[in-house]
Amino acid sequence: MVSPNPAENNGGTALPAAEARALNDVVIRLAGNSQDGIQTIGGFLARLAGRSDQDVMTYMTIPSTISGGPSIFQVRMGTGDILSSGDQADFLVAFYQHSYENHLSSLRPGGVLLYDADHVKPNPDDKRFTAVAAPITSGTVEAVGGSSKDKGKNLYVLGLIARVFNLDVAKLSGLIKERFGGKTEDIVRNAMLAFDAGYAWPADNLRDCFYRFNPPTRTSTRPQVTLDGNSAMTYGLIAAGVRYGSGYPITPWSSIMEMLRSELPKYGGLFVQAEDELGAVSYALGFSYSGHLAITGSSGPGLSLKMEALGWAVMSEMPLIVINVQRGGPSTGMPTNVEQSDLLQALYGSHGDAPRVVLAPRDVEDCFYIAIEAARIARAYSTPVIILTDQALSSRIEAFDEPDLAGLMVDPAPDLSARPADFKPYPLDRITRHAPPGSRVGSGVYPTVTGLEHDELGHPTGSPQLHTKMTAKRREKLKALAATLPAAEAFGDPEGDVLLVGWGSTFGPVREALNRIRNSGTKAAQLHLRHLNPLPPGLEDVFRRYRQIIVVEINDEGLYGYGQLATLLRARYANPAIRSLTKTDGLTYKVSEIVNGVTHLSARNGVPA
């Protein structure tokens, strides 16, 4: 072992507070290759933060190559509200020369570069950062010994980080043991050896760079849970009483289907891996028709395939949940990048007038709650509901208050009660409530669910009057839903120069950008839309109170200069103050990109910002 001071590492003795600089939050970027277990360190840090009642947010890139390749994990932890994963890193760990070269630009001037002395030769003339060399590879090999080579480097680095940031070693060791506990004793022991060696490494040139987090400011009495967006969505579906589903693998949707495949049987349900996405949406609609509200999902290409069946769901008024984990498009596009370019497809993707509900979660916690809301709406309005999440949310880890499950769980039992003699599957004066097979109908006349235009009993019709009335029926129920939605509310100045409008995963960066814009003296507010179809009431009134309405989205400005939500809002509200801030680099918004974009647009439009 390289430990110069073994006594200190055992109990995780904290450094005297006087030596450590107080911190509110820190951004740590880990850059290496995917096989180095970088996600594992990030995951540990995120969960530690969650357990310590700190806020946390992570950001990772997974290489789209089959195995290996450069990979990063960025974790931001702190004691206030953490809204984005951070524009610039305070601390960069570089495992390789390429990690150093590609990611140094993400480090803020004055930040700390910690690099593996065995692999990286930094530029000695670069004085912008505090460069700290650590024998990450050889230190790990020496500590663990045996045949494991440099496996365990990630835990060595975790030890180093624990030391530098004065992290709770007892809690971290607990997490390591929980994580590897199911495996052989050797694995836990090796992990702890590597961790201790990293913790004990005498980072002397770091002496004046030790940090300590300010005490947490959280007031909630509920414990924090730490998980990624796809997991939150999965558990939300389960809480919502969804027990059946079907899908086909595609990144970054797959982890939802994989979790459902192993979780649902415990709850008496099942998930079918179908032959393709057309099959998957069809299995799901079969489940829904049989009385069990079902879920299907995919990303870009798979959503395109589901569109015909989605139109059937609209026409037959079949409840269904469809999750789209958006990625860069079109076509196979950028499978491991983020984009919000499927909004118009979600609203209008099938042929014909096919109105359906579209929702978008704003952060990881919201993935859980929006799944519950989607299920409630699908059942109450007998309609397909699309949830537009995205690649960034799918893998981002956040800590949030544990949900009050007892108050949220929904009973999944199908309603097979006998229907009265006047039962109609498609009544013109009411919202459809299907009678699943197995339920008796008093009249002895059984309903046919259909994708042909139909009369109230489900018989096909070519009647112009009926097509007009039935089209209205399918539209009006979404208007009825709109009337029940909470009115749109802006956060920030009640009136002023700029209203930032966003949807989906950009919520955090937009909020941070808003804070900066307001701090610089501009009167501004944020309006974040979770309900994209139908839109909530009251938007007109909010829009009227700001000189500029800037819609921030990760998609293209299109032929006419407006992103997809901006296009929709301009069409709906015909308000010329609606402008558009878009980008198409496949990455989440940096706060500075939004602030600069707003400044630029404001200057162009002669509005102070």
Add this chain to the structure above:
Amino acid sequence: MSAPEILPPALPATDRAPLTKKALTADHPTWCPGCGDFAVLHCYYRALEKLNYPHEKIVTMAGIGCSSRFPYFVNTHGGHYIHGRSLPFSAGVSLGRDDLHVFVFGGDGDGFSIGGNHLDHVARKNPRLTYVIMDNFVYGLTKKQTSPTSPIGFKTKTDPTGAFDQPINPMRKLVDSGATFIARSHATQVNHMTEMIMRAAQHDGFSVIEILSECVEFYPGAFDTSVPRKGGTFGLIQEKKNDGTPEDATRHDTTDEVAAYRLASEPWPGLFGVFLDKKRPTKNQLEANLIAKARERTKGASDLQLLQSTFAKLR
């Protein structure tokens, strides 16, 4: 194996009246007069009368095509889905609700062309349902285009000089797909059709029947070679009776896939009857086993307790 005698199953222990054709009849069919599909509908009524399932537990599904209009003419729960995809939909119904009797109807284009891949994959999963393909060797609803079973030389609007793409052999495709009950019948043979539908319905797994059903509008006379009245032969498969007689050695073993494949390769018009009748665990059963095992491990915890324990691990 001998063909099981067709006995009406025991009446369910209820006071309900037996299911009648009258109760099962819905809209008057919109098919062209003389269309083979009328006879299939008639046999479906007859089979359901004999099977006498509780009325509300019967589901009649279809895709899109002339033949797929079926559900409108049957008074049961049911649905008219989209072109080619009715099998995964119906498999979802069966897996979601093991208490139901699910029947699916469709044409050759619906089943073998646009739905061909679904057919293969649903068949190998072996859900409990019965699929009837009304094969008329042509696209009827869209008015005479080439179908995947149209024979070479058949003139259609998309092959005005005669079809030249190799047609599929439905029976061989079905044997290869892993379907566990496969039969072939003819719309002019009412008793045979009824018997096939009943045996398929009583099969525990994925059962499929190809019924040659003439489109009098766009392919009249397509199946005359197997209509005795018109000088053809309706050749029946002789199923093994296991009676120890020397003749039995040459009869067809319906559990033998290779033999079924060989029968399926007989020259046109081929043979009729049961090609395959095998036991293999159904997906319904295998999924139920998975649930039972998972439940055993969770030791009767409620849904709420299960999810709470998951969240406790995320703290």
